[in-house]
Amino acid sequence: MATALAHAGWRFRRPSVIPGFGLTFGFSIAYLSLIVLIPLAGVVWRSASLGWPEFWRIASDPRTLGALKMSFGGALAAALVNIVFGTLVAWVLVRYRFPGKRIVDAMVDLPFALPTAVAGIALTTLYAPNGWIGGLLAPLGIKVAYTPLGIIVAMVFIGLPFVVRTVQPVMEEIDREVEEAAATLGARRAQTVRRVILPGLAPAILTGFALAFARAVGEYGSVIFIAGNIPYVSEIAPLLIVIRLEEYNYAAATAIATVMLAISFAMLFVINLIQAWSRRRYGYGH
Amino acid sequence: MIRKSGCRFSEKIMLKQRDRAMDLSIRNVRKEFDRFAALDDVSLDIRSGELIALLGPSGSGKTTLLRLIAGLDHPTGGQIFFGGEDASVKTVQERNIGFVFQSYALFRHMNVLDNIGFGLSVRRGADRMAKAEIARRATELLDLVQLSGLERRYPHQLSGGQRQRVALARAMAIEPSVLLLDEPFGALDAKVRRDLRSWLREIHDATGHTTVFVTHDQDEALELADRVVVMNEGRIEQIGTADDVYDTPNSPFVFGFIGESSSLPIHVEAGQLWFEDRPLGLPAGDAPDGKALLYFRPQEVKLLDGCGGCIAGTVAAGRRVAGTRRLELEVGGHRERVEIEVPASHPAAARSRIAFRPEKWRLFGTPGEAAPSEKVRRISGWPAAVQAGEGSSAARR
Numbered sequence: 001m002a003t004a005l006a007h008a009g010w011r012f013r014r015p016s017v018i019p020g021f022g023l024t025f026g027f028s029i030a031y032l033s034l035i036v037l038i039p040l041a042g043v044v045w046r047s048a049s050l051g052w053p054e055f056w057r058i059a060s061d062p063r064t065l066g067a068l069k070m071s072f073g074g075a076l077a078a079a080l081v082n083i084v085f086g087t088l089v090a091w092v093l094v095r096y097r098f099p100g101k102r103i104v105d106a107m108v109d110l111p112f113a114l115p116t117a118v119a120g121i122a123l124t125t126l127y128a129p130n131g132w133i134g135g136l137l138a139p140l141g142i143k144v145a146y147t148p149l150g151i152i153v154a155m156v157f158i159g160l161p162f163v164v165r166t167v168q169p170v171m172e173e174i175d176r177e178v179e180e181a182a183a184t185l186g187a188r189r190a191q192t193v194r195r196v197i198l199p200g201l202a203p204a205i206l207t208g209f210a211l212a213f214a215r216a217v218g219e220y221g222s223v224i225f226i227a228g229n230i231p232y233v234s235e236i237a238p239l240l241i242v243i244r245l246e247e248y249n250y251a252a253a254t255a256i257a258t259v260m261l262a263i264s265f266a267m268l269f270v271i272n273l274i275q276a277w278s279r280r281r282y283g284y285g286h
Numbered sequence: 287m288i289r290k291s292g293c294r295f296s297e298k299i300m301l302k303q304r305d306r307a308m309d310l311s312i313r314n315v316r317k318e319f320d321r322f323a324a325l326d327d328v329s330l331d332i333r334s335g336e337l338i339a340l341l342g343p344s345g346s347g348k349t350t351l352l353r354l355i356a357g358l359d360h361p362t363g364g365q366i367f368f369g370g371e372d373a374s375v376k377t378v379q380e381r382n383i384g385f386v387f388q389s390y391a392l393f394r395h396m397n398v399l400d401n402i403g404f405g406l407s408v409r410r411g412a413d414r415m416a417k418a419e420i421a422r423r424a425t426e427l428l429d430l431v432q433l434s435g436l437e438r439r440y441p442h443q444l445s446g447g448q449r450q451r452v453a454l455a456r457a458m459a460i461e462p463s464v465l466l467l468d469e470p471f472g473a474l475d476a477k478v479r480r481d482l483r484s485w486l487r488e489i490h491d492a493t494g495h496t497t498v499f500v501t502h503d504q505d506e507a508l509e510l511a512d513r514v515v516v517m518n519e520g521r522i523e524q525i526g527t528a529d530d531v532y533d534t535p536n537s538p539f540v541f542g543f544i545g546e547s548s549s550l551p552i553h554v555e556a557g558q559l560w561f562e563d564r565p566l567g568l569p570a571g572d573a574p575d576g577k578a579l580l581y582f583r584p585q586e587v588k589l590l591d592g593c594g595g596c597i598a599g600t601v602a603a604g605r606r607v608a609g610t611r612r613l614e615l616e617v618g619g620h621r622e623r624v625e626i627e628v629p630a631s632h633p634a635a636a637r638s639r640i641a642f643r644p645e646k647w648r649l650f651g652t653p654g655e656a657a658p659s660e661k662v663r664r665i666s667g668w669p670a671a672v673q674a675g676e677g678s679s680a681a682r683r
Contacts, residue, residue, distance in 0.1 A: 175389065175391060177387045177388075177389055177391035178391045178392075178393065180358050180378075180385070180387070180391070181385065181387060181391040181392075181393075181456075182393075182404070182408075183358075183378040183379055184356055184358070184378055184379075184381075184383050184384070184385040184457075185404055185405030185408065185456065185457075185459075185460055186379050186382070186405055186408055186409065186460060187379070187404070187405075187408040188379060188408070191408045195404075195408070196393055199393075199395040199396075200393075200394070200395060202395075281440065282394050282395045282440055282442070
């Protein structure tokens with residue numbers, strides 16, 4: 001398929017003097033097809049066998065809608081929380097020296113490595129009404145575990161490293177002289193951060209947001225422990241898919257998956273467009 | 287690219303600027319980085335409206351001094367005065383400095399107009415300015431730096447020279463009391479450099495800022511500055527006009543660093559200069575007897591036919607330099623190499639012998655026997671005839 005494309009006389013950007021375009025391009029497409037495209041196409045194909053009215057009935061079912069709303073709404077909220085605190089964590093790690101900095105730096109990656117079920121159980125234990133933190137919050141009337149709030153907490157946990165790790169390297173690259181220039185022009189520290197540093201970090205923060213968001217949408221393991229999984233209230237879409245699978249209702253499962261796929265792709269695509277636009281406009285990556 | 291019509295800064299701003307420009311006084315400033323003295327007891331007075339060049343090789347402390355003036359670093363010892371005020375207690379923001387960085391340090395996510403207006407837009411309280419007023423001022427400055435029409439461009443869409451001018455306009459927008467430029471033309475190609483050089487002089491004359499710029503390019507310093515401060519190893523070697531530092535350098539370093547020079551180890555005896563066993567035919571003046579180093583410039587020599595008091599050498603190499611020819615001579619038993627300049631038509635063949643005598647020269651003590659209190663022992667200078675006309679910096683001080 002790939003070689004057919006290459007031979008079809010397409011004009012790709014900037015023909016390179018380094019040979020091997022055909023080979024690398026072909027390999028990339030073949031690899032992507034095997035790992036990503038074919039399985040996803042299978043999902044869409046399977047749900048298409050339902051026929052449009054049946055697909056629409058499953059997709060617009062109140063329970064499906066509730067689960068989708070919970071998944072995407074929760075992921076959005078978690079990603080927003082993460083860009084604030086992730087940027088803050090990156091700032092502390094880049095700008096300050098303190099004892100144990102290396103350890104904190106390494107700890108940021110833990111949510112990557114930890115089995116998500118472990119994270120879910122740990123968070124549930126902490127935030128349950130009889131847990132350490134849940135016990136403190138309970139008298140204030142705040143319930144975290146077994147509510148949508150608990151889902152967001154789990155999503156924040158697993159999404160944090162994505163923001164930190166995308167923002168950190170860009171922050172390290174910030175030219176000291178740009179900050180000094182702002183200071184000589186009379187800008188106070190807060191003004192420099194708000195008007196000079198943050199806009200410079202915006203593309204990286206946006207990337208971190210997209211990654212954390214995507215991760216949270218797809219998260220299953222940690223969320224189901226803390227969510228309580230009450231239909232219409234705290235049930236996430238991936239769980240609903242699993243429930244349908246356990247009922248041997250494969251068609252319904254793929255229908256929900258297709259809707260998730262479409263929404264995720266649309267959102268990530270828009271974020272990518274925004275990034276491409278900002279790159280062009282401000283000349284990042286030149 | 288750069289119009290020679292000069293500057294069209296509005297009269298009002300020019301006058302206001304002249305009032306704001308102020309004296310700068312640096313007193314016994316010392317700066318250490320991890321015990322390494324980047325600046326050692328530096329004192330310098332800069333008059334209001336002056337254009338000063340800090341010139342020196344890399345590592346001489348010139349950028350450090352500039353950053354101390356700006357308040358971007360703090361001196362380990364000594365004081366800096368703006369007008370009569372001690373600047374040490376002021377933050378960078380309060381000093382009202384226009385600083386142009388070598389890398390320009392433009393804000394890449396802001397267009398040209400926003401970059402220039404940044405310093406005005408961050409003002410708070412009584413100094414706060416309306417957006418329209420900021421835009422008007424920024425446009426005026428853009429006009430001054432001759433970039434009208436590029437208001438909406440982003441820094442990455444500009445050439446190096448254009449970025450440099452935006453950086454300058456941005457620094458001038460806040461009506462700084464002092465304008466500081468760190469290697470302002472360092473990253474530009476030679477042609478743009480020359481254009482911007484004369485253009486900067488015009489801007490300076492029109493706006494009257496007290497300006498200090500750092501450079502390692504002696505041509506730039508000599509051509510542009512009212513006074514040149516030659517720095518070496520954290521110390522000021524000499525302060526003076528282009529004529530002062532070129533014609534009467536007060537140390538071997540300055541002689542060697544500014545312009546081209548050759549040196550020969552000689553000795554002084556009986557009121558005469560001697561190279562090995564020959565007299566040079568040059569009077570020693572009031573120089574004490576003993577060893578010394580003779581410094582002269584390749585182009586300030588006179589070729590001689592016979593040798594009754596001269597320096598004679600064998601041509602080791604010759605090369606054509608623009609309108610003249612440079613010869614490298616080996617002189618004396620130790621084959622000391624010196625360079626002299628001869629007319630392009632001179633028929634100097636390799637291995638032929640040539641005799642010459644420096645027309646202008648200076649003597650410095652050899653480093654080995656310099657008095658401990660003074661790194662360089664200064665000994666007289668110009669031959670009587672020249673000395674009468676020009677004097678020497680050593681004599682004047």
